Amino acid sequence: MNTLxxxxxxxxxxxxxxxKSAVRMAYALLKGDDEYNKLLGESISELKDRIHKCTECGNYTEEELCGICSSPDRDSSQLCVVEASQDIMMIESTGDFKGLYFVLHGVLSPLDGVGPSxxxxxxxxxxxxTLGCEEIILATNPTLEGDSTALYIKHLLKERDLKVSRIASGLPVGGDMEYADKMSISRALKGRLEY
Ligand SMILES: [Zn+2]
Structure with a gap:
């Protein structure tokens, strides 16, 4: 196989x-600017060296703690559980949530060997x-796996005296939060229901 x-x-x-897109990208890089190609190559190879998971919440960060966990302005009584780091980015872009997060980095999927551990x-x-949370917001995507993951977490929390809520169905069913617009995320978060 040749380089291209x-x-x-x-x-x-x-x-x-x-x-098709891969072909377009590859030819664009071939015809493109050398400096851009060099920067792109460098940032891809540095990515996994520099970025790791926050030791508290699992969000991707270059520090030991992510900016959200290390901020004194966040409300530790609310914890929002999400599937992926990029979900945090989307929720943060709405500016509506001041609590903390926990990133699962996946959903329960027994067929793929992804279990609770x-x-x-x-x-x-x-x-x-540790945080002494009062409300847990389950913000996994409204897919079959996302729903069963939320249900499983709810079951784990049943002995604790906590409010457990699930984001409202403002997101398209089967769709990823990543693709939902700010308004629908904001609506989903505000319209969350006790679960
Ligand atoms: Zn963090």
Missing amino acids: ENLITLLSRLPGVGK ELGFDRLMERID
């Missing part, structure tokens, strides 16, 4: 990039107890 074919194959492994539910319970 190799790049096309690598690019087409990215989410949302089909063969893979998602760090022990750490989640520990974090809830």
